[in-house]
Amino acid sequence: MSNDVKVSVRNLTKCFGDLKVLDNISFDIKKGEFICVVGPTGCGKTTFLNLLTRLIPQTSGEILIDGEPADPKKHNISFVFQEPSAFSWLTTQENIEYGLRIKKMPEEYIKQQSDKVISLLGLDRFRDAYPHEMSVSMEQRVVIGRAFAMNPDLLLMDEPYGQMDIKMRFFLEDEVIKLWKATGATVLFITHNLEEAVYLAERVLVLSAKPATIKAQVPINIERPRKVSDPAFIEVRKQITDMIKWW
Numbered sequence: 001m002s003n004d005v006k007v008s009v010r011n012l013t014k015c016f017g018d019l020k021v022l023d024n025i026s027f028d029i030k031k032g033e034f035i036c037v038v039g040p041t042g043c044g045k046t047t048f049l050n051l052l053t054r055l056i057p058q059t060s061g062e063i064l065i066d067g068e069p070a071d072p073k074k075h076n077i078s079f080v081f082q083e084p085s086a087f088s089w090l091t092t093q094e095n096i097e098y099g100l101r102i103k104k105m106p107e108e109y110i111k112q113q114s115d116k117v118i119s120l121l122g123l124d125r126f127r128d129a130y131p132h133e134m135s136v137s138m139e140q141r142v143v144i145g146r147a148f149a150m151n152p153d154l155l156l157m158d159e160p161y162g163q164m165d166i167k168m169r170f171f172l173e174d175e176v177i178k179l180w181k182a183t184g185a186t187v188l189f190i191t192h193n194l195e196e197a198v199y200l201a202e203r204v205l206v207l208s209a210k211p212a213t214i215k216a217q218v219p220i221n222i223e224r225p226r227k228v229s230d231p232a233f234i235e236v237r238k239q240i241t242d243m244i245k246w247w
Protein backbone atom coordinates (compact mmCIF):
# COMPACT_ATOMS: atom_id res chain seq x y z
CA MET A 1 0.00 0.00 0.00
CA SER A 2 1.39 3.40 -0.94
CA ASN A 3 2.52 5.68 1.88
CA ASP A 4 0.12 8.44 1.11
CA VAL A 5 -2.96 6.20 1.54
CA LYS A 6 -4.69 7.00 4.86
CA VAL A 7 -7.81 4.83 4.63
CA SER A 8 -8.22 1.73 2.54
CA VAL A 9 -11.64 0.12 2.11
CA ARG A 10 -11.35 -3.36 0.62
CA ASN A 11 -14.24 -5.47 -0.75
CA LEU A 12 -16.61 -4.18 1.91
CA THR A 13 -19.94 -6.00 1.94
CA LYS A 14 -22.78 -5.66 4.44
CA CYS A 15 -25.93 -7.76 4.64
CA PHE A 16 -28.76 -7.55 7.16
CA GLY A 17 -30.08 -11.13 6.96
CA ASP A 18 -31.01 -11.67 3.31
CA LEU A 19 -30.84 -7.96 2.51
CA LYS A 20 -27.55 -6.95 0.86
CA VAL A 21 -26.96 -3.23 1.47
CA LEU A 22 -23.32 -2.72 0.45
CA ASP A 23 -21.80 -4.84 -2.27
CA ASN A 24 -18.04 -5.26 -2.54
CA ILE A 25 -16.99 -1.62 -2.09
CA SER A 26 -13.29 -0.83 -2.55
CA PHE A 27 -11.53 2.54 -2.58
CA ASP A 28 -8.63 4.39 -0.96
CA ILE A 29 -8.56 7.83 0.64
CA LYS A 30 -5.25 9.63 0.44
CA LYS A 31 -3.80 11.43 3.44
CA GLY A 32 -5.28 14.93 3.51
CA GLU A 33 -7.80 14.19 0.75
CA PHE A 34 -11.35 15.61 0.70
CA ILE A 35 -13.80 13.05 -0.70
CA CYS A 36 -17.52 13.52 -1.22
CA VAL A 37 -19.91 10.58 -1.46
CA VAL A 38 -23.19 10.96 -3.31
CA GLY A 39 -25.88 8.32 -3.68
CA PRO A 40 -29.64 7.84 -3.82
CA THR A 41 -31.79 7.91 -0.69
CA GLY A 42 -31.74 4.58 1.11
CA CYS A 43 -28.71 3.26 -0.78
CA GLY A 44 -26.85 2.51 2.43
CA LYS A 45 -24.85 5.66 3.21
CA THR A 46 -25.64 5.50 6.92
CA THR A 47 -24.73 1.81 7.02
CA PHE A 48 -21.48 2.71 5.26
CA LEU A 49 -20.67 5.35 7.91
CA ASN A 50 -21.60 2.97 10.73
CA LEU A 51 -19.12 0.46 9.32
CA LEU A 52 -16.38 3.07 9.03
CA THR A 53 -16.84 4.09 12.67
CA ARG A 54 -16.90 0.38 13.63
CA LEU A 55 -20.36 0.81 15.17
CA ILE A 56 -21.52 -2.31 13.35
CA PRO A 57 -19.49 -5.23 11.94
CA GLN A 58 -19.14 -5.82 8.19
CA THR A 59 -20.23 -9.09 6.62
CA SER A 60 -16.96 -9.31 4.69
CA GLY A 61 -14.08 -7.13 3.54
CA GLU A 62 -11.89 -4.80 5.58
CA ILE A 63 -11.22 -1.18 6.49
CA LEU A 64 -7.60 -0.22 7.07
CA ILE A 65 -6.28 3.02 8.56
CA ASP A 66 -2.55 3.56 8.04
CA GLY A 67 -2.40 -0.08 6.94
CA GLU A 68 -3.97 -1.50 10.12
CA PRO A 69 -7.54 -2.67 10.72
CA ALA A 70 -9.60 0.38 11.78
CA ASP A 71 -9.96 0.35 15.56
CA PRO A 72 -11.65 3.13 17.57
CA LYS A 73 -9.26 2.45 20.47
CA LYS A 74 -6.26 3.11 18.27
CA HIS A 75 -7.56 5.46 15.58
CA ASN A 76 -9.14 8.79 15.95
CA ILE A 77 -12.32 9.00 13.86
CA SER A 78 -14.41 12.15 14.30
CA PHE A 79 -17.86 12.71 12.91
CA VAL A 80 -20.35 15.48 12.31
CA PHE A 81 -24.03 14.71 11.69
CA GLN A 82 -26.83 16.76 10.20
CA GLU A 83 -28.28 17.65 13.61
CA PRO A 84 -25.90 19.96 15.50
CA SER A 85 -24.71 18.19 18.63
CA ALA A 86 -22.75 20.70 20.69
CA PHE A 87 -22.85 19.90 24.40
CA SER A 88 -25.44 22.29 25.83
CA TRP A 89 -23.66 22.72 29.17
CA LEU A 90 -20.34 23.74 27.62
CA THR A 91 -19.23 27.03 26.05
CA THR A 92 -17.83 27.28 22.52
CA GLN A 93 -14.27 26.97 23.75
CA GLU A 94 -15.11 24.09 26.12
CA ASN A 95 -16.95 22.27 23.32
CA ILE A 96 -13.99 22.64 20.97
CA GLU A 97 -11.59 21.43 23.66
CA TYR A 98 -13.81 18.56 24.84
CA GLY A 99 -12.43 15.71 22.73
CA LEU A 100 -8.84 16.78 23.31
CA ARG A 101 -9.43 16.68 27.07
CA ILE A 102 -10.98 13.19 26.81
CA LYS A 103 -7.82 12.13 24.97
CA LYS A 104 -5.78 13.69 27.80
CA MET A 105 -3.73 15.85 25.44
CA PRO A 106 -1.26 18.29 27.04
CA GLU A 107 -2.87 21.56 28.20
CA GLU A 108 -0.62 23.64 25.95
CA TYR A 109 -1.65 21.64 22.87
CA ILE A 110 -5.35 21.90 23.78
CA LYS A 111 -5.08 25.68 24.05
CA GLN A 112 -3.14 25.91 20.79
CA GLN A 113 -5.71 23.80 18.89
CA SER A 114 -8.75 25.62 20.27
CA ASP A 115 -7.20 29.05 19.61
CA LYS A 116 -6.42 28.02 16.04
CA VAL A 117 -9.91 26.68 15.33
CA ILE A 118 -11.71 29.58 17.05
CA SER A 119 -9.65 32.04 15.05
CA LEU A 120 -10.22 30.17 11.73
CA LEU A 121 -13.95 30.14 12.45
CA GLY A 122 -13.97 33.80 13.50
CA LEU A 123 -15.69 32.77 16.74
CA ASP A 124 -13.66 34.89 19.17
CA ARG A 125 -16.71 36.88 20.25
CA PHE A 126 -18.57 33.65 21.00
CA ARG A 127 -15.78 31.91 22.89
CA ASP A 128 -17.76 31.95 26.15
CA ALA A 129 -21.24 31.55 24.66
CA TYR A 130 -23.40 28.45 25.24
CA PRO A 131 -25.20 26.67 22.37
CA HIS A 132 -28.63 28.01 23.43
CA GLU A 133 -27.27 31.54 22.91
CA MET A 134 -26.43 30.77 19.26
CA SER A 135 -28.23 30.05 15.99
CA VAL A 136 -28.36 26.47 14.67
CA SER A 137 -25.75 27.26 12.01
CA MET A 138 -23.43 28.79 14.60
CA GLU A 139 -23.81 25.70 16.78
CA GLN A 140 -23.00 23.47 13.80
CA ARG A 141 -19.85 25.53 13.18
CA VAL A 142 -18.77 24.84 16.76
CA VAL A 143 -19.35 21.10 16.25
CA ILE A 144 -17.34 21.18 13.03
CA GLY A 145 -14.58 23.10 14.80
CA ARG A 146 -14.56 20.46 17.56
CA ALA A 147 -14.13 17.71 14.96
CA PHE A 148 -11.23 19.44 13.16
CA ALA A 149 -9.53 20.37 16.46
CA MET A 150 -9.16 16.64 17.21
CA ASN A 151 -6.72 16.30 14.32
CA PRO A 152 -8.54 13.08 13.37
CA ASP A 153 -7.22 10.23 11.25
CA LEU A 154 -10.52 10.44 9.42
CA LEU A 155 -13.26 13.06 9.65
CA LEU A 156 -16.70 11.80 8.59
CA MET A 157 -19.34 14.40 7.78
CA ASP A 158 -22.92 13.26 7.12
CA GLU A 159 -24.94 16.01 5.40
CA PRO A 160 -23.72 18.58 7.94
CA TYR A 161 -25.34 21.47 6.07
CA GLY A 162 -28.59 19.66 5.22
CA GLN A 163 -30.68 22.03 7.31
CA MET A 164 -29.11 25.31 6.21
CA ASP A 165 -30.43 27.75 3.64
CA ILE A 166 -28.47 28.23 0.43
CA LYS A 167 -26.65 31.43 1.41
CA MET A 168 -25.53 29.94 4.71
CA ARG A 169 -24.43 26.77 2.89
CA PHE A 170 -22.09 28.72 0.58
CA PHE A 171 -20.58 30.44 3.59
CA LEU A 172 -20.15 27.17 5.52
CA GLU A 173 -18.74 25.30 2.53
CA ASP A 174 -16.03 27.96 2.16
CA GLU A 175 -15.38 27.71 5.87
CA VAL A 176 -14.96 23.93 5.84
CA ILE A 177 -12.46 24.24 2.99
CA LYS A 178 -10.54 26.81 5.04
CA LEU A 179 -10.43 24.43 8.05
CA TRP A 180 -9.46 21.48 5.84
CA LYS A 181 -6.61 23.42 4.22
CA ALA A 182 -5.32 24.74 7.54
CA THR A 183 -5.41 21.35 9.31
CA GLY A 184 -4.63 18.93 6.47
CA ALA A 185 -7.46 16.65 7.66
CA THR A 186 -8.62 13.60 5.70
CA VAL A 187 -12.34 14.12 5.09
CA LEU A 188 -15.19 11.94 3.85
CA PHE A 189 -18.27 14.10 3.33
CA ILE A 190 -21.68 12.65 2.47
CA THR A 191 -24.21 14.80 0.64
CA HIS A 192 -27.30 14.56 -1.55
CA ASN A 193 -26.38 17.87 -3.16
CA LEU A 194 -24.29 17.38 -6.31
CA GLU A 195 -23.33 21.05 -6.53
CA GLU A 196 -22.01 20.87 -2.98
CA ALA A 197 -20.03 17.72 -3.83
CA VAL A 198 -18.38 19.34 -6.87
CA TYR A 199 -17.72 22.54 -4.93
CA LEU A 200 -15.97 20.77 -2.06
CA ALA A 201 -14.37 17.55 -3.21
CA GLU A 202 -11.09 16.57 -4.72
CA ARG A 203 -12.86 13.36 -5.76
CA VAL A 204 -16.53 12.39 -5.81
CA LEU A 205 -17.57 8.77 -5.20
CA VAL A 206 -20.89 8.01 -6.87
CA LEU A 207 -22.80 5.14 -5.24
CA SER A 208 -25.45 3.10 -7.01
CA ALA A 209 -28.89 2.28 -5.60
CA LYS A 210 -29.06 -0.56 -3.07
CA PRO A 211 -27.12 -2.79 -2.89
CA ALA A 212 -24.63 0.07 -3.12
CA THR A 213 -21.59 -0.34 -5.31
CA ILE A 214 -19.18 2.38 -6.41
CA LYS A 215 -20.60 3.45 -9.75
CA ALA A 216 -17.80 5.96 -10.48
CA GLN A 217 -14.98 7.96 -8.93
CA VAL A 218 -14.79 11.42 -10.45
CA PRO A 219 -11.68 13.55 -9.79
CA ILE A 220 -12.49 17.27 -9.55
CA ASN A 221 -9.51 19.12 -10.95
CA ILE A 222 -10.89 22.63 -10.67
CA GLU A 223 -8.89 25.38 -9.01
CA ARG A 224 -10.13 26.90 -5.75
CA PRO A 225 -11.95 29.06 -4.95
CA ARG A 226 -14.44 27.36 -7.28
CA LYS A 227 -17.27 29.15 -8.99
CA VAL A 228 -20.54 27.33 -9.65
CA SER A 229 -20.91 29.37 -12.86
CA ASP A 230 -17.49 28.31 -14.22
CA PRO A 231 -17.98 26.24 -17.43
CA ALA A 232 -15.58 23.56 -16.07
CA PHE A 233 -17.68 23.33 -12.90
CA ILE A 234 -20.94 23.05 -14.85
CA GLU A 235 -19.41 20.37 -17.07
CA VAL A 236 -18.39 18.11 -14.14
CA ARG A 237 -21.69 18.63 -12.35
CA LYS A 238 -23.50 17.65 -15.56
CA GLN A 239 -21.28 14.60 -15.96
CA ILE A 240 -22.22 13.37 -12.45
CA THR A 241 -25.88 14.28 -12.92
CA ASP A 242 -26.00 12.22 -16.14
CA MET A 243 -24.38 9.34 -14.30
CA ILE A 244 -27.09 9.25 -11.66
CA LYS A 245 -30.15 9.91 -13.79
CA TRP A 246 -31.14 6.28 -13.37
CA TRP A 247 -31.57 6.73 -9.59
Ligand SMILES: Nc1ncnc2c1ncn2[C@@H]1O[C@H](COP(=O)(O)OP(=O)(O)OP(=O)(O)O)[C@@H](O)[C@H]1O
Pocket: 016, 019, 021, 040, 041, 042, 043, 044, 045, 046, 047, 048, 210
Ligand atom coordinates in the same frame (compact mmCIF):
# COMPACT_ATOMS: atom_id res chain seq x y z
N1 LIG B 1 -30.10 -2.73 11.45
C1 LIG B 1 -30.71 -2.97 10.28
N2 LIG B 1 -31.42 -4.11 10.08
C2 LIG B 1 -32.04 -4.37 8.91
N3 LIG B 1 -32.00 -3.54 7.84
C3 LIG B 1 -31.32 -2.39 7.96
C4 LIG B 1 -30.63 -2.04 9.18
N4 LIG B 1 -30.04 -0.84 9.01
C5 LIG B 1 -30.33 -0.45 7.74
N5 LIG B 1 -31.08 -1.37 7.12
C6 LIG B 1 -31.57 -1.30 5.72
O1 LIG B 1 -30.46 -1.00 4.90
C7 LIG B 1 -30.85 -0.12 3.83
C8 LIG B 1 -29.93 1.09 3.81
O2 LIG B 1 -30.18 1.91 4.95
P1 LIG B 1 -29.31 3.20 5.29
O3 LIG B 1 -29.96 3.85 6.46
O4 LIG B 1 -27.91 2.80 5.42
O5 LIG B 1 -29.54 4.07 3.96
P2 LIG B 1 -29.12 5.58 3.65
O6 LIG B 1 -28.53 5.59 2.29
O7 LIG B 1 -28.34 6.13 4.76
O8 LIG B 1 -30.49 6.32 3.61
P3 LIG B 1 -30.66 7.90 3.44
O9 LIG B 1 -30.20 8.23 2.08
O10 LIG B 1 -32.15 8.02 3.62
O11 LIG B 1 -29.88 8.55 4.52
C9 LIG B 1 -32.31 0.21 4.06
O12 LIG B 1 -33.08 -0.62 3.21
C10 LIG B 1 -32.55 -0.16 5.51
O13 LIG B 1 -33.87 -0.59 5.70
